[in-house]
Amino acid sequence: MLCGLTCARVFCKSKIFLNHGGVANKTLAVAFPSNNTRRNFSSLPYGNYESIKVDAAADYVAKVQLSRPKKYNAMDKTMWHEIQDVFSKLDSDPECRSVVLCGHENFFTSGIDLSELVEMGQITMGDGDIARKCFALKKTIATFQDSFTAMEKCRKPIVCAVSGLCVGAGVDMLAATDIRYCSTGAWFQVKEVEVGLAADVGTLQRLPKIIGSQSLVYDLCLTCRKLPAQEALSCGLVSRLLPCHDTLMATAIATAKIIASHSPVAVQATKLGLVHARDHTVEEGLKFMQLLNMALLQSEDCATAAMSLMNKEKEKPTFKNF
Numbered sequence: 001m002l003c004g005l006t007c008a009r010v011f012c013k014s015k016i017f018l019n020h021g022g023v024a025n026k027t028l029a030v031a032f033p034s035n036n037t038r039r040n041f042s043s044l045p046y047g048n049y050e051s052i053k054v055d056a057a058a059d060y061v062a063k064v065q066l067s068r069p070k071k072y073n074a075m076d077k078t079m080w081h082e083i084q085d086v087f088s089k090l091d092s093d094p095e096c097r098s099v100v101l102c103g104h105e106n107f108f109t110s111g112i113d114l115s116e117l118v119e120m121g122q123i124t125m126g127d128g129d130i131a132r133k134c135f136a137l138k139k140t141i142a143t144f145q146d147s148f149t150a151m152e153k154c155r156k157p158i159v160c161a162v163s164g165l166c167v168g169a170g171v172d173m174l175a176a177t178d179i180r181y182c183s184t185g186a187w188f189q190v191k192e193v194e195v196g197l198a199a200d201v202g203t204l205q206r207l208p209k210i211i212g213s214q215s216l217v218y219d220l221c222l223t224c225r226k227l228p229a230q231e232a233l234s235c236g237l238v239s240r241l242l243p244c245h246d247t248l249m250a251t252a253i254a255t256a257k258i259i260a261s262h263s264p265v266a267v268q269a270t271k272l273g274l275v276h277a278r279d280h281t282v283e284e285g286l287k288f289m290q291l292l293n294m295a296l297l298q299s300e301d302c303a304t305a306a307m308s309l310m311n312k313e314k315e316k317p318t319f320k321n322f
């Protein structure tokens with residue numbers, strides 16, 4: 001903190017001095033190094049996916065689109081694997097600062113590909129020892145869980161845009177994202193009980209912490225009724241309801257762009273702090289932030305941002321990738 005704020009003061013003074021000397025741009029060059037280039041996320045290492053498409057929605061904003069349209073984006077093994085893979089890669093890609101996750105304009109996803117459930121059923125049917133079957137199933141469930149947990153672990157905030165249906169594992173996935181928007185006509189269904197399962201890839205853990213009402217959580221999870229867009233908005237499952245898919249996408253991208261314009265250090269630390277806060281007491285969360293910020297307050301981003309505000313700069317400062 002000391003280092004960051006000291007830098008801010010030094011920069012601040014030098015700007016005043018340089019302004020008098022009429023070379024303010026030099027100050028900007030020193031304070032806001034611009035080493036940034038636009039990245040096309042559709043190239044390697046993101047170019048070889050089958051069930052998802054990865055693209056650049058804007059500078060520093062990756063767009064991940066679920067893409068098995070003939071099956072309403074049902075999640076087969078490939079898609080589960082690719083979701084895990086892409087969010088792990090985006091997590092450590094310094095040129096990605098935020099992500100927009102979307103599906104098709106008529107469907108986000110119809111949940112797990114039912115053939116995966118059949119395959120899991122076959123494990124139980126086969127001859128062989130029950131303990132070994134149990135461990136095989138446990139491993140499969142853990143692999144599916146890891147896909148969505150990779151989204152939560154990805155330090156880059158994820159803005160999820162849902163149009164049309166979002167069923168079963170789609171809700172588990174949605175619940176692992178950070179900002180959720182939908183368009184008119186979207187609907188959500190926690191369908192697992194209807195297919196003879198208890199949801200096991202995140203809905204039961206994350207949904208109660210997203211929507212305040214326990215009664216509504218039980219209602220949705222036990223009746224499997226379809227939650228319409230307007231009710232999803234009023235219960236807080238989504239924070240914005242847009243009139244159509246195009247406006248939804250434009251709004252989600254605009255939000256992701258704003259996030260990408262901020263200090264990546266501050267943004268990523270904020271996501272870490274919020275995910276931690278969800279699962280800990282206030283006291284534990286405050287201690288966690290002491291430890292996190294005793295490092296991060298020393299970032300040059302803090303000096304840069306503070307100086308820009310103090311000097312009432314018209315242009316937003318730029319920050320190095322992270």
Ligand SMILES: CC/C=C\C=C\CC(=O)SCCNC(=O)CCNC(=O)[C@H](O)C(C)(C)COP(=O)(O)OP(=O)(O)OC[C@H]1O[C@@H](n2cnc3c(N)ncnc32)[C@H](O)[C@@H]1OP(=O)(O)O
Binds near residue numbers: 070074113141167201
């Ligand atoms: C360890 C376990 C981990 C995770 C568990 C997750 C649990 C879940 O996800 S539960 C939810 C499972 N999903 C479903 O039950 C949805 C099943 N599908 C439907 O109910 C309907 O298809 C629909 C989504 C409501 C859409 O209906 P409709 O508009 O009439 O279109 P269809 O003709 O039915 O579908 C078009 C095409 O897509 C195929 N498809 C749709 N969803 C799935 C799916 N989940 N799995 C596999 N295939 C799916 C459907 O069969 C059609 O394909 P065709 O080849 O054209 O027949």
